[in-house]
Amino acid sequence: MGSRSSVTVRAPAKINLQLSVGAPAEDGYHDLATVFQAVDLYDEVTATPAPGGQFTVEVTGTDAARVPDDGSNLAVRAARALLHAVGPETAPRLGVHLHVRKRIPVAGGMAGGSADAAAALLACDTLWGLDLDRAQLSEVASRIGSDVPFSLLGGTAVGMGRGERLTPALSRTGWHWVLLVADGELSTPAVYGELDRLRAGRVLVEPRVSEPLMQALRSGEASRLGRTLHNDLQPAAVSLRPELDMLLEHVEAVSPAGVLVSGSGPTVAVLAEDEPHAGELAVALADAPGVSRVLRASGPVPGCRVVDPGVRSVGR
Numbered sequence: 001m002g003s004r005s006s007v008t009v010r011a012p013a014k015i016n017l018q019l020s021v022g023a024p025a026e027d028g029y030h031d032l033a034t035v036f037q038a039v040d041l042y043d044e045v046t047a048t049p050a051p052g053g054q055f056t057v058e059v060t061g062t063d064a065a066r067v068p069d070d071g072s073n074l075a076v077r078a079a080r081a082l083l084h085a086v087g088p089e090t091a092p093r094l095g096v097h098l099h100v101r102k103r104i105p106v107a108g109g110m111a112g113g114s115a116d117a118a119a120a121l122l123a124c125d126t127l128w129g130l131d132l133d134r135a136q137l138s139e140v141a142s143r144i145g146s147d148v149p150f151s152l153l154g155g156t157a158v159g160m161g162r163g164e165r166l167t168p169a170l171s172r173t174g175w176h177w178v179l180l181v182a183d184g185e186l187s188t189p190a191v192y193g194e195l196d197r198l199r200a201g202r203v204l205v206e207p208r209v210s211e212p213l214m215q216a217l218r219s220g221e222a223s224r225l226g227r228t229l230h231n232d233l234q235p236a237a238v239s240l241r242p243e244l245d246m247l248l249e250h251v252e253a254v255s256p257a258g259v260l261v262s263g264s265g266p267t268v269a270v271l272a273e274d275e276p277h278a279g280e281l282a283v284a285l286a287d288a289p290g291v292s293r294v295l296r297a298s299g300p301v302p303g304c305r306v307v308d309p310g311v312r313s314v315g316r
């Protein structure tokens with residue numbers, strides 16, 4: 001087995017085109033029916049060998065100061081979980097230094113931390129020459145967080161259970177989005193908790209994937225997809241952050257075609273008709289209230305990919 005100098009993996013952000021949330025189970029997790037789309041906004045993680053048992057991380061890029069640079073970083077947790085999965089006999093001689101380059105908004109509902117965890121899994125698997133297959137990596141991923149398996153897979157996929165049980169879905173390519181990164185952040189457990197509070201006493205139906213949405217994805221018609229976008233967490237995100245309502249109203253006045261809060265928010269995703277329209281929308285929404293950054297992205301794109309496998313030295 002040879003060793004590598006370093007391995008760099010990039011991982012995409014996601015948008016939930018549909019997020020239907022059922023009742024909470026005993027463990028506090030909610031049953032979901034969700035449709036994910038991976039978009040071309042990427043974080044990158046570089047894994048470099050470190051002495052056995054050492055796990056360190058540095059974070060650079062957008063909003064790096066808001067991301068932990070210790071063992072609580074999701075990329076470090078992923079590297080440790082991978083070692084745990086391959087067994088203690090391999091573990092003592094392996095360590096890693098991770099460099100996370102952030103572009104995905106932090107705590108913005110676009111699965112930034114999950115992307116870093118998935119990227120770290122693939123980078124460490126390659127660096128350490130473990131060669132786990134995608135199903136094995138996905139199993140480890142699901143223990144780190146519900147969104148992590150999708151960050152590995154990418155594309156367009158239906159997520160059931162906690163969101164980790166994935167089935168790839170058919171979709172035309174070339175959906176264009178404008179992403180309004182709203183000021184501040186929202187905690188995912190707090191948003192789920194607020195949804196429970198808002199729905200207390202209501203009888204909840206089992207969440208199901210929307211057939212009109214699946215048809216719209218296959219049709220390639222943005223206006224059709226726009227009408228079917230849906231996020232059950234949106235009222236909860238707005239309830240915790242009422243200024244989001246003003247932003248959503250502002251966007252609907254500019255572009256009524258398709259808008260929703262991404263995942264647990266507060267990032268707002270606006271679907272454009274095509275690429276030029278996305279450019280126009282980005283300009284028109286540049287001064288939208290409560291927005292700190294306007295980004296453009298398109299999808300679907302593949303999940304985690306090794307972009308630099310480093311140099312392999314010949315060893316025993």
Ligand SMILES: C[C@](O)(CO)[C@H](O)COP(=O)(O)OP(=O)(O)OC[C@H]1O[C@@H](n2ccc(N)nc2=O)[C@H](O)[C@@H]1O
Binds near residue numbers: 016028030109145148
């Ligand atoms: C909002 C979404 O991003 C939509 O894809 C995900 O459901 C959240 O995925 P994630 O951030 O990977 O979430 P996890 O790290 O697994 O869980 C964080 C917290 O979110 C809540 N949570 C998450 C997933 C789920 N199906 N039900 C939940 O109630 C729980 O309070 C949990 O403690």
Ligand SMILES: Nc1ncnc2c1ncn2[C@@H]1O[C@H](COP(=O)(O)OP(=O)(O)OP(=O)(O)O)[C@@H](O)[C@H]1O
Binds near residue numbers: 111
């Ligand atoms: N590598 C990481 N990148 C970003 N956040 C991280 C990372 N590791 C830990 N965190 C912490 O996790 C929390 C959630 O951040 P993240 O960016 O994943 O949120 P999110 O995009 O809203 O998640 P999701 O869409 O999966 O619910 C933040 O408080 C952040 O400090």
